[in-house]
Amino acid sequence: MSNFLNFIKDNKEKTFFIFILFWLLVIAQIETYSQLTTSGTFAATMRLAIPILLAGLGGIFSERSGVVNIGLEGMMIMGTWFGAWAAWLYGPWWGVAAGIFGGLIFGLIHAIATVSFQVDHIVSGVAINILAAGTARFFSVVAYANESQGGATQSPRISGEISSFSLPFLSGGTFLGNETSDLLRNLEDLNLFFISDISGLLGGLTRDISYLSFIALSLVPICMWVLWSTPFGLQLRSVGEFPVGSESLGINVYLMKYIGVTLSGAFSGLAGAYLVIESSGIYRENQTGGRGFIALASVIFGNWRPTGVLMGSGLFGYADALQLRSEESVHGLLLLISIVLLALSVYLLFNKKSRNGAISLLMAFGFGIWFLNSTSVPNEFVYFTPHITTLVVLSFASQRLRMPKSVGQPYKKGEGG
Amino acid sequence: MNTAISIENISKSFPGVLANDSVSFDITSGTIHAIVGENGAGKSTLMKILYGMQKPDNGILKINGDIAKFQSPKDAIASGIGMVHQHFMLADNLTVWENIVLGIDGSNLSKIKRSKYIPEISDLSKKYSLPIDVNLTIDDLGVGEKQRVEILKVLYRGANILILDEPTAVLVPQEVEELFENLKNLVSQGVTILFISHKLDEVMEIADRISVMRGGQHVGTVNKEEASKKILAEMMIGKDLPTPPNRETMISSENCLQLKDLNGEPSLGKIPFEDINLEIKKGEICGIAGVEGNGQRELSEAILGLYPVESGQIFLEDIEITKLSTRERRLTGISFIPEDRQSQGLVVESNLIENIILGKQSSNTYSSRFRNVLFKNASKNSKDVVENYDVKTPSVQTLALALSGGNQQKFVVGREIDGKPRFLLASQPTRGVDIGAQALIWDKLKDARDMGLGVLLISADLDELLGLSDKLYVIYEGKLVKQLEPKEATPEQLGSYMTGLGI
Structure with a gap:
């Protein structure tokens, strides 16, 4: 148990990330939001x-x-x-x-x-x-x-x-000219928590x-x-x-x-x-x-x-795919935001940052009420989802940015001899 | 003993300046050879010629007896000359070993030979006792360690003649000791070292032979045994070495500036300075010594109202100014000599008349009732400053960037002392200026003090602090850890408090 707590302490960002993924999975089990995964x-x-x-x-x-x-x-x-x-x-x-x-x-x-x-x-x-x-x-x-x-x-x-x-065997590709099984598709259709979702991810990337x-x-x-x-x-x-x-x-x-x-x-x-x-x-x-x-x-x-760019573009692509494929699932994201903000406010209040914690708690309730009293997100927001998601998540994900020191500065030959 | 480098009648002129005028001397291999001279004496030009960065107009350069014609630093490196620049030539986001091997392989797309380089560098660092962790990023190193990386870098390229350009300028006394140990060690292993400096104490301590330059000419070369500080100083400037002015103080009992329990607002999880209590009387210079980055900058900015204060109070002659804006503080009579004249002290693209207005733009002197600028006053005052502070400039219409560093600084100091301020905050007032300008600035600070001005002097120059201050504090990690008696304190003592050792 103490090992677990220490891991959380040392890897706050990772823990937070896993927490979000977990709740995304949970929400994806609801029939309306199944498109999430x-x-x-x-x-x-x-x-x-x-x-x-x-x-x-x-x-x-x-x-x-x-x-x-x-x-x-x-x-x-x-x-x-x-x-x-x-x-x-x-x-x-x-x-x-x-x-x-x-x-x-x-x-x-x-x-x-x-x-x-x-x-x-x-x-x-x-x-x-x-x-x-x-x-x-x-x-x-x-x-x-x-x-x-x-x-x-x-x-x-x-x-x-x-x-x-x-890919042959896993996603139904051909192997030496023969059709093979589509294992990932079969797993996805089983509707098992986590396993089907992961199969969806891998299938989408290999089929x-x-x-x-x-x-x-x-x-x-x-x-x-x-x-x-x-x-x-x-x-x-x-x-x-x-x-x-x-x-x-x-x-x-x-x-x-x-x-x-x-x-x-x-x-x-x-x-x-x-x-x-x-x-x-x-x-x-x-x-x-x-x-x-x-x-x-x-x-x-x-x-x-490159890995940072991969994550950023993947996130944008995901949000973009959601808003194109199913507006209902964007509605599911409201619930996710509400849960995440709630967790954040608990964390902040525990660390005696009462003002930020209160704001975050208030916003969590706001999003929660919005989620409960609506069945869809207005179209205007749906189109906007990819941009806002990408910016919010990325700016939280990397607080300490280190840019190349001389980026943007003109350089004339001969200054270094 | 062989001759490593022989310089024969080297001349180099730039438009309007004869930077080197038939300079000739020899450098014996396996020795530390110092080259001293004031700023502008031609030391740097000579070194740039040695390192292939510039070509001489006349004269011959012989390396180990062979005539050398360098087209670029690459040629110099190939003949075994390496340069350790005063400003480190290191890429901060690369690791130590990456910096050391940078450029060796060309720019191909093969795998970099990490497993070959790292042991080689470690061996080299052991051989010359220059300990360093090669996998650290330069960002994480201290100044002394960065310098070690620079030395390793040139050694790894096969250099056996090292040129060190003002290597001690950025170090605290303990680090200087360490560097000197390293240099002696290098020399004992057959490396030749050229040591450029204008600090005579250091030169007398480390060098075997000393060449003096003045006005582009080689004045003479002496063995250490024959030399003394006095002789060298006279050779350097033709007169006695200026010393920090003596103190005959008339400290009044009236308060000038008072800081009460001052705490800075934390930034990036760090409190820049805390529990600062200071009382500066009229006619008193209060010195603050410290290694850069220990809260001096934030403290001075807090006094000016640029850095937010979390708690505590600031009084100027019994008026509380803690809540005043920077402009209001300036108008109440706070003057400020910033540590970086180029970015904070002057608008270098403007002329001196416009620059004299800076910081006093809303005072009655320069701003009329209808808020237009009174250029007549500005012109008159800038002429006064140029005259009284010996600023060498063709006219007051000259752009500030055309002035040399020393003259820019004299102008800034003049601007801030003129016009009867009530308190002067001087941050590194003589950093990077030549001996002449330094002496003048010291004199002017002393005069202002004698006229009853209270001064807070923040500096890294220990001679300056010991010579000028009436009382002296050491700042370490944002706290005033020690008060010292300037008459009795030594640079070594200061150095140990500054690095947190003596506490």
């Missing part, structure tokens, strides 16, 4: 999270090299346009390549402006966003205006799709995965490897922290920053292409809808780490 929800989560994940990984490369990249959104827009254009003409894999290229070009522009010409990073980033929106519209008019289905704001439907696979999604997810460990286990990553991180010192050791600071920012463009371009090819099958203006900014937020709240 079905494999369909998790499959949708993955599809919605990956664009943000990719752009966020790009953001890490840029920010770790010391350049603020508020232009992720614009680079993503270029990814969507080029991705759709090439996919429409030549097929989806060409779309992926073109999307990466489109983002990369805009990343390069940002690098030239901020690194070579020391333009303020925010100014250049805003310019990138405006420029990308304008460029996409211009290209659309040129390329799509005379096509059937196409126009100044959208492309024709793209042809073909990227093939997908399922009908497109190869592009697989590549995207495998980029997380690859990025971690590159940034933390190679000399290149070491240099890139040192440049974002203290460029003068790096230069004094013979590191080419400009080159590192160029690589970081250009890579962030390529990642964002891939994110845009994914959005077109996997989600909508068409380019539409404003399709990115601020996902680049969400990605930037997840970089910051994810403490400039």
Whole structure:
């Protein structure tokens, strides 16, 4: 027992996290809110999270090299346009390549402006966003205006799709040409507490995965490897922290920053292409809808780490999937919030923080009453759920953020000798 | 004994300045060779040439007898020269070993050879008795440890000639002792050390040979046995070394500033300062000694009304000012010399006339009844300050950033002492300025004190504190842990209280 208490004391954040997950599971047992943990929800989560994940990984490369990249959104827009254009003409894999290229070009522009010409990073980033929106519209008019289905704001439907696979035995994939069992689906259908929910999660992540999604997810460990286990990553991180010192050791600071920012463009371009090819099958203006900014937020709240971005984007994707798939389950979240706030107020009152505890208690009751006296959440709030959830959870999750020290500061060659 | 470096007729000029004028001397290998001189004497330029950061206009550099033509620091490193910069060249979010091997491997995508590097670095740190945990992040290290990492970094790159640029500027006395031990150890193992400094005590303690520079020229090189502080000082500035002015005090019985049970509001779970009780009389300088980060900054900001106070009271001549805003406190007559002139003391992109107004923008001197700025007064007063405080500037219309550090500081000090303040808060008033400016600022502080001004002097310069203060406190972890008699206290004593040892 005392071991258990000590664990809680030493891992407050983890305990809190597990507590939330537990109650999420409990609420998911109620018939109305069963969508909270079905494999369909998790499959949708993955599809919605990956664009943000990719752009966020790009953001890490840029920010770790010391350049603020508020232009992720614009680079993503270029990814969507080029991705759709090439996919429409030549097929989806060409779309992926073109999307990466489109983002990369805009990343390069940002690098030239901020690194070579020391333009303020925010100014250049805003310019990138405006420029990308304008460029996409211009290209659309040129390329799509005379096509059937196409126009100044959208492309024709793209042809073909990227093939997908399922894990054999666990999720019903084929093995050496033979159909296999779908163990996870069977478990999910049993409706057992915890086991079915976990099966839903694993099933959603392993059934009908497109190869592009697989590549995207495998980029997380690859990025971690590159940034933390190679000399290149070491240099890139040192440049974002203290460029003068790096230069004094013979590191080419400009080159590192160029690589970081250009890579962030390529990642964002891939994110845009994914959005077109996997989600909508068409380019539409404003399709990115601020996902680049969400990605930037997840970089910051994810403490400039790939795992942090993975969590942030996953959370956003989950909330987004819920609001798209079932409005009732969003209503279930009210109960969850109420329970969590109640627990928080108990914790605060125990630690003699009476004012914060009282506020939190009051809010817990507020949400509880709202939950009991309604059957659904107003639509306006439902659309807003992903954004507010992501920001609230992430800002609580990481109180101590450590940003690369020289991020956002201009650097002129020669300061380190 | 071999010659490690021989410098022959090195000259280097920058637009308008002859930074090095035919400098020639030799450095014997396996010795500690000190180079002393005032700021601007050309020491740094010479070192930058040695380290390949700048190319000489004329002259020859020989390393171990071979002529060296360095294009960049890389070449210098390749010939075995390593530089320990005054401001550490370390990336704070990387670990010790990462900082040490940074840049060695190029930038490829292979796995970094962690299992090879870490034992090598540990061996090196054992060999030269420079203990360090290689897996710690630089953020978690103290100043002395960071310096050790810097030394290891250059040694790991195969350096056998170390250039240390003002290495003691950031250390407390105990850490200086430790550094000197390490340096002697290095020399006994065959390393040659170039030690740049302007503190003559240290140079006399550590160096085998001493070269003196003045105005870009090499004045002479002496063996330690032949040298004394007096001789070196005369070589350095052509006259006697200025000492902190003597005290002939006329402390009045009237209170100037009084702090009663002052507690700062906790931030990040730490109380910055607590239970501060101080009484400063008119005509008295009260010194506070302490290692940076022990609450001095928060305390001074609390007196100015910038940092929130949780409990306690502040009185200025019997008026309680605890609840007043910073602007109101300034108007009541509190003057402030901030520790960082560049970011707090001046708007460097503005000229001196505009800078003289700072902090007094709403006083009658500079603000008319209709709230427009009285530039006539500003112009007159800035000229007065420039004249009285020997600020070297082409005109008062010059931008503050065009002035050297010492002149900027003299201007700030002049601005704050002029205009009859009732209390002066001086935070590190002579940090990073040359001996001339330091002497002038000390004189002016003493004059102001003699005119009846109460001064709170927060400093890390122990000579300054011992020389100027009428009473002296040591701050450690936010508390005034000790009151010392400045006439009797020694720097070593102060140092041990400052590091929490003597309590």
